[in-house]
Amino acid sequence: MNLKSVLTASVFAFAGTAAFADKTEIEFWHAMGGRLGEVVNEIATDFNASQDDYTLVPVYKGNYEETLTAGIAAFRAGEQPDIIQVFDAGAATIIGAKGAVIPAQDLLTDNGIAFDANDYISGVRYFYADAAGKMVGMPFNSSTPILYYNEDALKKAGVSAPKTWEEFQSVTAPALKEAGYTPMAQSHLPWIFTENFMSRHNLPFATNENGYGDAETKILVNNDAIKGHFTALKGWIDDGLFGYYGTGWGDNQTPFEQGEVAMWLGSSGSFGGLSETAEFPFSATYLPYWEGVTTEPTNTFIGGAALFAMAGKSAEENKASAEFFRFLTSAEVQYTWHKETGYVPITNAAYDLAKEDGHYDRTPAAEVGIQQLTLPAGENTKGYRMGFYVQVRDVMNREYGKILSGEASVEDAFQTIEDESNKLLARFAKTQG
Amino acid sequence: MKRVQFSRPLFPYLLLVPQLSIILIFFYWPAAEAIRSSFYLEDPFGFSSTYVGFENYHNAVTGSEYGNIARFTLVFTGLVAFFSLSLALLLAAKADAVIRGAKSYRIFLMWVYAVAPPVAGLMGILLFDQSLGPLTHLAEFFGWDLRLGVNYWDTATAMIVISVWKQVPINFIFFLAGLQSIPRSVREAAIIDDPSSVSRFFSITFPLLAPTAFFLLIINITYALFDTFGVIDIVLKGEPGNNPITLVYKVFLDGFRGNDLGGSSAQSVILMVLVLILTVFQFRFMERRVHYS
Numbered sequence: 001m002n003l004k005s006v007l008t009a010s011v012f013a014f015a016g017t018a019a020f021a022d023k024t025e026i027e028f029w030h031a032m033g034g035r036l037g038e039v040v041n042e043i044a045t046d047f048n049a050s051q052d053d054y055t056l057v058p059v060y061k062g063n064y065e066e067t068l069t070a071g072i073a074a075f076r077a078g079e080q081p082d083i084i085q086v087f088d089a090g091a092a093t094i095i096g097a098k099g100a101v102i103p104a105q106d107l108l109t110d111n112g113i114a115f116d117a118n119d120y121i122s123g124v125r126y127f128y129a130d131a132a133g134k135m136v137g138m139p140f141n142s143s144t145p146i147l148y149y150n151e152d153a154l155k156k157a158g159v160s161a162p163k164t165w166e167e168f169q170s171v172t173a174p175a176l177k178e179a180g181y182t183p184m185a186q187s188h189l190p191w192i193f194t195e196n197f198m199s200r201h202n203l204p205f206a207t208n209e210n211g212y213g214d215a216e217t218k219i220l221v222n223n224d225a226i227k228g229h230f231t232a233l234k235g236w237i238d239d240g241l242f243g244y245y246g247t248g249w250g251d252n253q254t255p256f257e258q259g260e261v262a263m264w265l266g267s268s269g270s271f272g273g274l275s276e277t278a279e280f281p282f283s284a285t286y287l288p289y290w291e292g293v294t295t296e297p298t299n300t301f302i303g304g305a306a307l308f309a310m311a312g313k314s315a316e317e318n319k320a321s322a323e324f325f326r327f328l329t330s331a332e333v334q335y336t337w338h339k340e341t342g343y344v345p346i347t348n349a350a351y352d353l354a355k356e357d358g359h360y361d362r363t364p365a366a367e368v369g370i371q372q373l374t375l376p377a378g379e380n381t382k383g384y385r386m387g388f389y390v391q392v393r394d395v396m397n398r399e400y401g402k403i404l405s406g407e408a409s410v411e412d413a414f415q416t417i418e419d420e421s422n423k424l425l426a427r428f429a430k431t432q433g
Numbered sequence: 434m435k436r437v438q439f440s441r442p443l444f445p446y447l448l449l450v451p452q453l454s455i456i457l458i459f460f461y462w463p464a465a466e467a468i469r470s471s472f473y474l475e476d477p478f479g480f481s482s483t484y485v486g487f488e489n490y491h492n493a494v495t496g497s498e499y500g501n502i503a504r505f506t507l508v509f510t511g512l513v514a515f516f517s518l519s520l521a522l523l524l525a526a527k528a529d530a531v532i533r534g535a536k537s538y539r540i541f542l543m544w545v546y547a548v549a550p551p552v553a554g555l556m557g558i559l560l561f562d563q564s565l566g567p568l569t570h571l572a573e574f575f576g577w578d579l580r581l582g583v584n585y586w587d588t589a590t591a592m593i594v595i596s597v598w599k600q601v602p603i604n605f606i607f608f609l610a611g612l613q614s615i616p617r618s619v620r621e622a623a624i625i626d627d628p629s630s631v632s633r634f635f636s637i638t639f640p641l642l643a644p645t646a647f648f649l650l651i652i653n654i655t656y657a658l659f660d661t662f663g664v665i666d667i668v669l670k671g672e673p674g675n676n677p678i679t680l681v682y683k684v685f686l687d688g689f690r691g692n693d694l695g696g697s698s699a700q701s702v703i704l705m706v707l708v709l710i711l712t713v714f715q716f717r718f719m720e721r722r723v724h725y726s
Contacts, residue, residue, distance in 0.1 A: 063671065065671070065690045066671075068692070069689050069690065069692065072477050072478055072692060075478055075479075076478065076479045093477050093478075093692060094478075096476070097476060097477065097478035097480055098480070099478075099480060100478045100480075244583060245563055245580075245582070245583060246563075246580075246581070246582030246583045246674060246676075247582065247670075247672040247673070247674030247675075247676075248582060248670045248672055251563060251582060254564065255564065258564070260564075388691060388692075388693060390690055390691050390692070391687070391690075391691040391693065394672075394673060394686065394690070394691070397672065397673070397674040397675070398498070398673065398674055398675045399675070400674075400675075401583075401674040401675025401676070402675045404583075405583065405584055405585065405675065407585070407675070416497060419497075420496075420497060423492075427474070427492070427693070427696075430474055430483065431474055431475060431476035431477075431481060431483075432476060432481070
């Protein structure tokens, strides 16, 4: 490149900045890597092109925990972004911190944008709401654990995907093992086999309405149903009916993608990625349940993450954030997000649009997540709200790892989880006082 | 010795200012801040802060895992320091004896030092990968079902191997320099007195290396305690589960993953005190046995 073209380029660059100078710029910190990050960038580009007043700058901040920690550190230094993505387990931390965020519902109505909770699908509506039901976080990437299966493997073994764990244990798993597969793996024990185990069986997960109320919260993880489940799981692993590859999400997903494991419990949001990596036909179905625990299985919790508008920004920037929320929740954007990633659409309008467009006729597996979220609800299936929950999950992962490697008995491990979690919850309650 | 006198008495202090201010800002201020916040319980966003006395310390040391983690830290530090030092000494003694192609040997042994700990960790998890890792296959060949991230001691093995691999080169450089500074006359005299190279090494060479070895011992213990953080974080992929962690990693987990600043600060103060004791001990009791020429 010669000097002249460099000069010309910089003149244009300056002209460009000048033209953008009167736009309000807002920052959006997220935790979406890989393919998901590309889609986020596309959405940001579309939003910036859709109007002339605001510029949204998406910034990838690492995984969920790292993004939340970065946001907290930035907030304490007065340098917080306008919008931050916070995951399910961090919800209590950010919602509990009164004054850290502007509730999404207030942000929208204050800026003259209509808000009606009933526009959102029922499974999504309350997870990120406060005790009074006001929506604090705007659900963004909403997912739920579902069962993916390798169609070739099931055909070879002559079985269909199991509806119940009893069926898995007595029919599906032995047949798949016979056919040369590791029958099943899962990617997140606290999320899939604890939180959603409770929800699927309509069991209370914590006192104080699963932690949503104003009273003291204690975890209710130490019950016979879940202890029975982990006893069975340990047995399956010992008999070669289940594969456990550690705490890492990807370590458990890879053997499924490579065709060694026939069924995998993952996120409905894994759909987009799996479509690109799996070289065999696959489909999905609901998370199995124990018929011995309930004959009326309920919906699962919504997982994934929500967007929070952080406090301490100018009215102009808040208006920009509100406009972005409006753009993001429009049926078209939600449908694109849903189609590209597999995360569920969060509004009824987007769900209808996907149905009309024939998305589920082409890929029936894409509908499983949202169908499972909208199954009949129970009194314990709206979600959970617990402080220091990232640490609670780490305790679960540690103790579950001990159960599965034979270092601890199921009884002792669950006692430890209960004791340590309640200690953490009490500690968190103290910080909120 | 002649005393150098500055004509203006303030001038030497002025020269010290940059160094002192760096120490104050980057070491003493954070340390003081850690001590302060270890006595408080704070919500993650810093809206409320309650004085709780020694509760954070009490919680930290009575946690069900604290003893296990401390024990593992001790074992880990001991093994990493021992293997990095002994392997480096062996390699240095051998490299010192090589005459032809000595330079290439040395460069081969030293380049690893330039690898950043997280990169070393990444290479390590590829080598120990559950389904693809060559070292996993090698272990399988010997009948060892090595499962990184699933079995506590398998993960510990991987952490130790990677940490040692990363630390051997720096020790090697120092040992080699130490060996080469031993006067030729001393060695030749020793060869006449004692024909066995092994006993010659332990009776002549090693004592002469003692100052280097002592310095490296301190460096290696500090490395194993603190600088292996990057390796451990990558091996655990940020999700410890039931895998081994060190005390420093727990400080990070509670503070930066769990957002419990008070608890995390209390643990880091405990570590600070331990390091202080260790340093005093090392210089009081061990340095006496080392003879500087």
